[in-house]
Amino acid sequence: ELMCKLLIDGRDIHYETAARIFGKPINESATTKEERYAAIDKKKEREPSKRAGFGGLFGISDEGLYTLFRIIGCADGWSVPKCGELLKAWFDVYRGIKAEIVATAKRTRETGYVADMWGARRYLPGVWSQDRAVRAEAERQAFNHRVQGGAQGMIQNSMVYLRDEVEAIRAMGYDLKWRLQMHDELIFSHEEEAWP
Secondary structure: OHHHHHHHOOOOHHHHHHHHHHOOOOOOOOOOHHHHOOOOOHHHHHHHHHHHHHHHHOOOOHHHHHHHHHHHOOOOOOOHHHHHHHHHHHHHHOHHHHHHHHHHHHHHHHHOEEEOOOOOEEEOHHHHOOOHHHHHHHHHHHHHHHHHHHHHHHHHHHHHHHHHHHHHHHHOOOOOEEEEEEOOEEEEEOOHHHOO
């Protein structure tokens, strides 16, 4: 619920999360993003909170998070146990998510598949494996499918919506081309003289 509200309100979810985890104030009367989140250190608080969020959604371990911090250059002051505390704190901020991860794993074990919000199924027989690691991987893949499948459906719906807009621009004589879809972005190109 909180995550949805932050996104709807156009807030920077990673700064907002860091503020809650590290007990930092947010300047609500600020007129710029920099002023609003001035108390939060981008490298030491925002970036670790962001990585804990993405990692936590997909089942990263305490050790895995610490390794990630070392790779991206923000491991100063962190340890494996502290990364575990950060993951716990992230799930404390967004309480409903852990329950949904557990519920998704349970439903997948019951049926052998998971469906995203558009109904696309992914069969994951590994959820029935006697091997704990194989079973855990299938459960991570189940929640990942729900998140990534939902996001991919949204971007595909956006592309359908934009098709008529792109055609209208082309009808005005502009050479607008679809180039790439990457995560939540659609990238187009056009001739330089069409730039306003």
